[in-house]
Amino acid sequence: xxxxxxxxxxxxxxxxxxxxxxxEKAKKDGKTVxxxxxxxxxxxxxxxxxxxxxxxxxxxxxxxxxAGFDSYRAGLAEYYSGFNINIDAENIIVTTGGSEALIFGMxxxxxxxxEVIIPEPFYANYNGFATTTGVKVVPxxxxxxxxxxxxPISQFKSLITDKTKGIVICNPGNPTGYLYSKEELxxxxxxxxEHDLFLFSxxxxxxxxxxxxxxxxxxxxxxxxxxxxxxxxxxxxxxxCGARVGALVTKNQEILxxxxxxxxxxxxPPTLGQIAGEAALNTPPSYxxxxxxxxxxxxxxxxDELNKIxxxxxPKPKGAFYAIAKLPIDDSDAFCQWLLEEFDxxxxxxxxxxxxxxxxxxxxxxxxxxxxxxxxxxxxxxxAKCLSKALELYPGRIKAESNEFTYSE
Amino acid sequence: xxxxxxxxxxxxxxxxxxxxxxxEKAKKDGKTVxxxxxxxxxxxxxxxxxxxxxxxxxxxxxxxxxAGFDSYRAGLAEYYSGFNINIDAENIIVTTGGSEALIFGMxxxxxxxxEVIIPEPFYANYNGFATTTGVKVVPxxxxxxxxxxxxPISQFKSLITDKTKGIVICNPGNPTGYLYSKEELxxxxxxxxEHDLFLFSxxxxxxxxxxxxxxxxxxxxxxxxxxxxxxxxxxxxxxxCGARVGALVTKNQEILxxxxxxxxxxxxPPTLGQIAGEAALNTPPSYxxxxxxxxxxxxxxxxDELNKIxxxxxPKPKGAFYAIAKLPIDDSDAFCQWLLEEFDxxxxxxxxxxxxxxxxxxxxxxxxxxxxxxxxxxxxxxxAKCLSKALELYPGRIKAESNEFTYSE
Numbered sequence: 001x002x003x004x005x006x007x008x009x010x011x012x013x014x015x016x017x018x019x020x021x022x023x024e025k026a027k028k029d030g031k032t033v034x035x036x037x038x039x040x041x042x043x044x045x046x047x048x049x050x051x052x053x054x055x056x057x058x059x060x061x062x063x064x065x066x067a068g069f070d071s072y073r074a075g076l077a078e079y080y081s082g083f084n085i086n087i088d089a090e091n092i093i094v095t096t097g098g099s100e101a102l103i104f105g106m107x108x109x110x111x112x113x114x115e116v117i118i119p120e121p122f123y124a125n126y127n128g129f130a131t132t133t134g135v136k137v138v139p140x141x142x143x144x145x146x147x148x149x150x151x152p153i154s155q156f157k158s159l160i161t162d163k164t165k166g167i168v169i170c171n172p173g174n175p176t177g178y179l180y181s182k183e184e185l186x187x188x189x190x191x192x193x194e195h196d197l198f199l200f201s202x203x204x205x206x207x208x209x210x211x212x213x214x215x216x217x218x219x220x221x222x223x224x225x226x227x228x229x230x231x232x233x234x235x236x237x238x239x240x241c242g243a244r245v246g247a248l249v250t251k252n253q254e255i256l257x258x259x260x261x262x263x264x265x266x267x268x269p270p271t272l273g274q275i276a277g278e279a280a281l282n283t284p285p286s287y288x289x290x291x292x293x294x295x296x297x298x299x300x301x302x303x304d305e306l307n308k309i310x311x312x313x314x315p316k317p318k319g320a321f322y323a324i325a326k327l328p329i330d331d332s333d334a335f336c337q338w339l340l341e342e343f344d345x346x347x348x349x350x351x352x353x354x355x356x357x358x359x360x361x362x363x364x365x366x367x368x369x370x371x372x373x374x375x376x377x378x379x380x381x382x383x384a385k386c387l388s389k390a391l392e393l394y395p396g397r398i399k400a401e402s403n404e405f406t407y408s409e
Numbered sequence: 410x411x412x413x414x415x416x417x418x419x420x421x422x423x424x425x426x427x428x429x430x431x432x433e434k435a436k437k438d439g440k441t442v443x444x445x446x447x448x449x450x451x452x453x454x455x456x457x458x459x460x461x462x463x464x465x466x467x468x469x470x471x472x473x474x475x476a477g478f479d480s481y482r483a484g485l486a487e488y489y490s491g492f493n494i495n496i497d498a499e500n501i502i503v504t505t506g507g508s509e510a511l512i513f514g515m516x517x518x519x520x521x522x523x524e525v526i527i528p529e530p531f532y533a534n535y536n537g538f539a540t541t542t543g544v545k546v547v548p549x550x551x552x553x554x555x556x557x558x559x560x561p562i563s564q565f566k567s568l569i570t571d572k573t574k575g576i577v578i579c580n581p582g583n584p585t586g587y588l589y590s591k592e593e594l595x596x597x598x599x600x601x602x603e604h605d606l607f608l609f610s611x612x613x614x615x616x617x618x619x620x621x622x623x624x625x626x627x628x629x630x631x632x633x634x635x636x637x638x639x640x641x642x643x644x645x646x647x648x649x650c651g652a653r654v655g656a657l658v659t660k661n662q663e664i665l666x667x668x669x670x671x672x673x674x675x676x677x678p679p680t681l682g683q684i685a686g687e688a689a690l691n692t693p694p695s696y697x698x699x700x701x702x703x704x705x706x707x708x709x710x711x712x713d714e715l716n717k718i719x720x721x722x723x724p725k726p727k728g729a730f731y732a733i734a735k736l737p738i739d740d741s742d743a744f745c746q747w748l749l750e751e752f753d754x755x756x757x758x759x760x761x762x763x764x765x766x767x768x769x770x771x772x773x774x775x776x777x778x779x780x781x782x783x784x785x786x787x788x789x790x791x792x793a794k795c796l797s798k799a800l801e802l803y804p805g806r807i808k809a810e811s812n813e814f815t816y817s818e
Contacts, residue, residue, distance in 0.1 A: 060450070107417065
């Protein structure tokens with residue numbers, strides 16, 4: 001048999017999904033598995049979406065335009081205007097999830113070998129998309145001790161070479177829940193101008209800002225309109241991850257023209273998902289109020305419970321629905337596998353995402369896990385209890401004292 | 410602004426979709442445009458699919474497993490067994506359309522710079538996927554004079570270098586409608602074994618074989634099970650192109666393992682499309698009988714009408730729902746644009762796909778167009794009339810005599 005490609009070999013397994021076979025085995029063995037590994041909320045999809053799907057009138061499920069339904073793009077432009085983001089329908093290419101928007105954007109803007117600076121920990125699949133497109137991720141490390149704030153501008157500047165072509169951020173942040181301040185975004189703007197870089201911003205968690213915080217979009221930054229690319233998605237916003245509908249948004253016409261060629265090759269984004277996405281634009285504000293209240297309660301409960309566990313440190317996220325927790329363990333990959341393979345507490349266990357895959361720097365995150373608070377409060381309490389018990393039993397536990405700091409907000 | 414990537418610049422525009430802005434303009438100007446450019450059938454999606462969608466019970470539209478619903482994969486395996494193709498559910502990765510299956514397969518099997526032999530004319534977007542993955546397409550030209558039969562094995566062999574890594578075919582063929590015989594596939598099998606190549610076969614038109622012909626799958630070829638990869642899709646089979654659900658099928662476990670990593674990075678194929686795809690497995694045989702009868706009637710009508718036009722030559726396709734026609738024109742790109750921009754017959758015109766984009770050899774196909782017979786017979790008759798009138802008026806018409814052959818089946 002011929003050998004496979006180098007890219008296939010170097011493609012990372014997703015830390016979010018690579019342990020799925022162990023979880024399937026645990027479930028077959030009768031264990032309840034709390035899935036905190038993946039941002040798959042149990043929150044209901046808005047009723048307007050479900051009603052729309054149940055009343056599909058089409059007799060042919062056709063391709064759409066490669067850039068998406070005109071009517072949906074117009075509706076999205078209006079959605080952005082609600083966030084004081086000035087975007088036309090023509091600035092939007094509807095994609096198959098945020099994933100495809102990232103692939104299209106990276107393929108369009110970066111050559112293989114180009115360097116892209118990404119604050120780590122970052123959404124693990126950025127590593128996969130970088131491998132797919134041959135881009136070199138240059139991490140700048142945000143630290144748990146600093147609550148994952150953007151590292152100082154000097155650190156960014158020290159990483160810039162003649163191969164640096166862009167910066168990628170996620171705001172509100174997956175996996176840290178960090179929310180960039182307006183000042184931090186202004187700082188990035190200056191670097192972008194000084195070094196003529198692209199600034200990609202993954203803003204799929206826009207609605208999920210807590211404690212009165214408001215989200216800022218890079219599309220609002222003046223003077224870098226040609227440099228900014230926003231990645232968006234309906235997945236989390238409307239709890240319809242399976243719709244696979246996202247968007248690439250930019251005012252840079254050349255990027256749109258080129259990205260559309262990749263879009264034409266794959267014909268169109270999903271028609272049924274777009275029908276759902278367009279219906280979702282009519283989601284009432286009360287839906288978001290309820291959902292955000294629920295996430296805040298879940299966050300408060302989970303973060304409190306986690307920080308009560310000896311040796312566990314978990315900054316309180318300001319947005320999205322993830323947290324990175326540092327655990328008193330030797331290796332989170334081993335620990336997360338052990339949780340599924342070896343451990344149970346009253347026939348329950350938890351699936352977590354080892355954080356090493358959310359870093360690019362080797363060795364980073366080996367004591368950390370990403371936790372998605374996407375389950376109801378009872379499940380979260382049970383999961384926290386499981387984690388507490390597991391840390392008592394885990395053979396690779398290290399002394400809590402070796403965690404050299406404790407986090408206080 | 411920073412410069413865009415080389416890949417973005419070299420990415421071809423889809424010949425199927427690049428003229429869309431001209432078609433939109435023509436329609437705005439009040440013209441009726443017959444869309445023969447794209448394989449978007451007007452055939453109804455099976456009722457079982459529409460009924461299923463109208464009865465979705467889910468309250469959360471969740472991600473699926475990255476390889477697709479287990480139940481759908483099992484159903485697909487059963488579907489293949491109906492064609493005497495012996496496949497397990499585990500041999501299938503559900504993808505976002507056949508497009509994604511091709512991308513995953515090519516990324517997994519081929520390095521940038523690897524050479525892949527493809528009989529041309531081929532589905533135009535293979536050029537796009539080759540650009541995306543950095544693969545070099547090495548065409549072997551099938552000729553209209555031969556009814557687009559597979560070129561002699563000697564021609565394949567003469568193209569093989571130490572960089573040759575695979576062969577890609579489409580069977581039944583888009584854009585030619587050619588159906589490979591068992592003997593032709595056996596010939597390919599020998600080349601694959603002798604040179605240890607991958608054999609990709611795009612079999613999305615499996616059901617559409619006419620005049621009593623039966624389709625043969627490369628999955629039935631013995632001794633090259635580790636080398637064969639089938640690309641499949643529900644798009645054409647059930648006239649639901651917008652579902653964006655396809656499949657990568659192979660018995661090669663290593664390919665499956667590696668391709669799944671690309672699959673995990675993009676999380677999951679569309680959930681709503683998979684619901685539709687799973688429902689479609691219950692499509693009654695009567696549906697296919699009706700649809701195939703309809704396509705045969707359309708084909709017979711269209712091909713007859715085309716060959717009646719002076720200077721037009723169009724072999725009769727044996728499968729799929731496309732034909733390549735040679736026209737007495739200087740340049741099909743210019744002609745197809747002229748049809749939309751300059752021409753109308755009783756306020757009607759046609760959109761065709763220039764065939765140059767379906768070839769890799771420069772200069773090939775410049776007198777040819779791809780025509781999809783996906784519209785009803787009245788529309789096809791009107792479209793043929795338009796073409797006939799257009800060829801009388803087109804300034805770049807060349808003398809029919811310069812077509813150096815006439816085709817007879």
